[in-house]
Amino acid sequence: MTAPRLQSWTAIVEEVTRRIASGDWAPGALIPNEADLAAEFGCSRTTVNRALRDLADKGVLDRRRKAGTRVRDLPDSRARLDIPIVRKQVERRGAQHGYHLLHRDHSAPPPAIAAQLELEAGQKALHLTSLHTADGQPFVLEDRWISTLAVPDALQADFAACNANEWLVQNVPLSTGEIGLSAAPAGAEEAEVLGCAPGTALFRQDRLTRNAGMPVTAVTMLFAPGYRMRLDL
Amino acid sequence: MTAPRLQSWTAIVEEVTRRIASGDWAPGALIPNEADLAAEFGCSRTTVNRALRDLADKGVLDRRRKAGTRVRDLPDSRARLDIPIVRKQVERRGAQHGYHLLHRDHSAPPPAIAAQLELEAGQKALHLTSLHTADGQPFVLEDRWISTLAVPDALQADFAACNANEWLVQNVPLSTGEIGLSAAPAGAEEAEVLGCAPGTALFRQDRLTRNAGMPVTAVTMLFAPGYRMRLDL
DNA sequence: ATTCATATTATGTGCATACATAAATTCAAG
């Protein structure tokens, strides 16, 4: 029996995946090197390389020069999390997105925020509080501080008309940052705005965004009760 | 002035990123095609392709055959979420991991779970409730149903000694699935086990795992108060 | 036995080339 030729990198991904799933290649085991696999599959090493690189990206394989490629032992569950702008999230649910600026000032943020934005004591930042709605119902409450050092233009922007979420994505492209996901009880004011009882368990998302290493904005988003973030493994 | 030659795909990623960040290439705009960029950078199209593919993976660019490559307009924030097994999560915090099986039975799950596991009415599944601790403190409460259709071996496994989380990762390699993240109030029993007041806002993770399309296990994990899932953009 | 330089090896990357494929565009037929 001659093995069927596998000459597309996706076919190789599938075959390797199959061998691992079937236990043929056990967790932790070393697999043949690229040259040997290329010979076995009847394709070039480039193609094998592409496939194995893809599986390493997915966290299925561990690769090290000279040491070779092995099946990961206790692979993490790895998922890609795409967080669209709020408007898209609402529209994806088939609802009409609404936006209301609740509060705007230019003041010194609390110490924790100042530290995140790397501001000197007493230095001011732009503070925006706003509510996004889905078909008129509260969807998420956004409490945002924007560093006017990083984005001086923000002081001129009309955030009553254009929400900060989208303004920043368009005006400060390609930012990096950190996200924290947690659960928090609704405070009195938050409960009022979101239309729930104080103390209700809310899904909370904290985000610090940087552009070229410089902190741009720190946001806390409190989602209305029932919100669920869904993702595929 | 001659442009410096960029002959590594990472250098090209950086240059393209710079051009977008600087506004040189605006969101939504079409960028030059691969052949032209290759000529400009003094490298082969293969190298440009590799770089642009990488940026498309990251969600920075949109590429379509014939239509060309454009800068994404309202790019989602994209993060890679790695969820290690619970033991690793605890150990990463520098704490000692503990595991206690609280409950085990083989019974018919509630309808919602039965539907997820694609079980016929009345069909039984393995039900495990367990607590993971960090330095003796409650860390996460796990409520898990395992489909014995998909994993008959699970009935023989000793889940008092080996936690189901790791047993499954090792015995059912390469599974896919869906995760839901939400906030939930602690119920009476849950509060008792986790050592918090009933109604406390808890971070909740629901997971359905499949292997080769077949539902394997459905878990709900309730994290002790203060848990925060952190991820990088 | 220990240390350090050297050889070996598997992956990482780049190039030139060729052909495949999706999709926009063009253009002819009705």
Place this chain on the structure above:
DNA sequence: CTTGAATTTATGTATGCACATAATATGAAT
């Protein structure tokens, strides 16, 4: 004007080759 077939074009992928690089393995010198 509409429909649909043919053309064009930008990306997608495969190949053979070459060299770079990291890390292990080897072996000589102390």
